[in-house]
Amino acid sequence: MHATGTQAISEAVADVLKYVPSQVAVVAAAKMRTVEEVAAAIRAGIEIIGHNYVQEAERMLTTFGKQAKWHFIGRLQKNKAKKAAVLFDVIETIDSMRIAEALNRHCLAMHKTMPVLVEVNSGKEESKSGVFPEQLDALVREISILPNLCVQGLMTMGPRFGNPEEARPYFRATKEAFDRLADANIPGVEMRTLSMGMSNSYKVAIEEGANLIRIGSKIFGERQQRL
């Protein structure tokens, strides 16, 4: 990538960081980006990189190591759970007991406790991952019993509408669930992270209580393919 590209990335990061209140952390969603692009984002002040693919993340991690925290934000497959347990600092997309148990097993073997977020399918879209809202509390309680996972919050995509205002009710409902679970004081559960909002919706998400936002195209430019 040439200098103008990395320049645009540092300006975009500066814009986002200037807007975002200090209690809100920014994940740069780095799927399909190059090492140079991710390096530019880190130089500009990004501290957390989000990855959708375990393999892709592995390559980046060899380059950047401890310069950033690594969040898994994709659909976790059981056969990638072991590698994910090794590579990532947080898994944001736990949505079933099946995948939670697989991850727990690998973390146990590594003597690691993995912070996880439970992904909510707040728009109840069949095509999307995430647990349906009515099954959320039961799933959080089940995961809380697994010794090597620590539930630290919720994540939601929300429906991807053109108008970010249309995501607001889903963000609001997810915040309500977050508060309810925090008040429930479930042993082993620390409700501290609410991950919602992307490039087009992060301002609305912050208004509705997000303290972690995941930004891809606004930092790195449009992707070739929509994911």
Ligand SMILES: *Cc1c(COP(=O)(O)O)cnc(C)c1O
């Ligand atoms: C790609 C992605 C994002 C960022 O999307 P943009 O619209 O490019 O900001 C956020 N969250 C997840 C889970 C993603 O896969």
